[in-house]
Amino acid sequence: MIEMKPGDWLVLIFSLLLIPLSWSLIDHPSAETSAIEITVADASPTTYSIKQQTQINVAGELGHSVIEIRDGKVRFTNSPCSGKVCILSGWHQHSGDHIVCLPNRVSISLLAEQDRFDGINF
Amino acid sequence: MEKNIEITEEDRKIASFAALAIAIHVLESGFPSPVPGIKPGLANIITLLVLFRYGWRFAAWVSLLRVTAGSLLMGTFMSPTFFLSLSGALASLLSMWVLWTVMRRWVGLLGVSITAGVSHVMAQLLVAWWLFIPHSGILVLTPVLITAGILFGIFNAIITSSIENRLSRTL
Structure with a gap:
């Protein structure tokens, strides 16, 4: 079999x-959604609170x-x-999810109060 | 005046190993993958074998020739696929250089293979993010790619080691 040096054990x-760690970083329930952002075509987005019951x-x-926003x-x-x-x-x-209607060029982004992280570097 | 490029024994060896790696690379691309973009990277077995037997410089030649000639065969030269492939190869070569040339006393085949696998996928992910899909959503792929890199790194190390054992018995 493979000859194992100390560093091999360390890396292994x-x-x-790292496998469960990387999954937990991504899969964790995201921060609570506080608002949504609706973007139409190239216009700047409009923000709505998600804690309301309404139809837009x-x-x-x-x-x-x-x-529709509810619950x-x-x-x-x-x-x-x-x-x-x-x-x-x-x-x-x-939060972090998006619903996009490409044909009608309407997209919804779910925002959190705090962004969890922008990127991960290794 | 006739000019001759001297072809050394080393050149021949590099060329034959690169040819082997290219063949594996092309064959592998014909296999269906359950998850698009995830593949075992079997050609890296040749790189590891060459690194193990002949050193880093040799492995770098074989790996980069594989990427270049492989992409010419597949018709992906200078396409996004090529740059992803190249960035992965460069990153794993860099990690091989650090582990194999600098820390060889402590790290062997398995450590090099896993590290090279993870470096490969992470470099590809970052290059894809930087050049092709500049949206942070692509980072959701991180755990998938890391897991694949590690598992196939272990897998490739086991195969390489068994090939190496047979080679050292016959050669």
Whole structure:
């Protein structure tokens, strides 16, 4: 079998620890979503609190998209696009998530009060 | 006046190992992968073997020839695929240089293979992030790639070591 030097054990143990560590960094429940940002085409985004119950009508490229906010979650309920991918993707509540309707050029970003991290470098 | 480029024994060895690595590289790309972008990097077995037997300079030649000639064969030369491949190869060569040339007394095949695997995927991820997909969402791939890099690093080290054992018995 493989000849193991001390450094090999070190690398092996460290790397086997790194696997769960890297998953936990990414998979952790994200920080609580505090707001959503709705962006239409190239316009600057509009921010809404997620702690409310409301329906928002957004005029996109093709027509009106309807966005519903309820119980700290957000979804598309109506959209003029043909694929309806945005509606079918359902409710979203995790910060960092995005719902994008490409045909109508409407996108929703779920924001947290604090960003967890921008990047990880090794 | 006729000019002759002297071809040394070393050149021949580098060329044959590179050819072997290219063949593995091309064959591997034909295998379906359950997750796109994740593959074992079997050609790295040749790089490791060459590093083990002939040293880092030799391994660097074989690895870079594999990336260049492999991409020419696959028609990906100078495409994003090529730059990802190149960045991965350069990063793993760098890690091999550190571990193998500087710290050889403490680290062997397994340590080098795992480190090279992880360096490879991380360099690719960072280059992809920097050049092709400048969105932090791509970082969600980090654990997937690290896990693959480590597992295939172990896998490749085991294969390399068994090849090395057979070679040293026959040669």
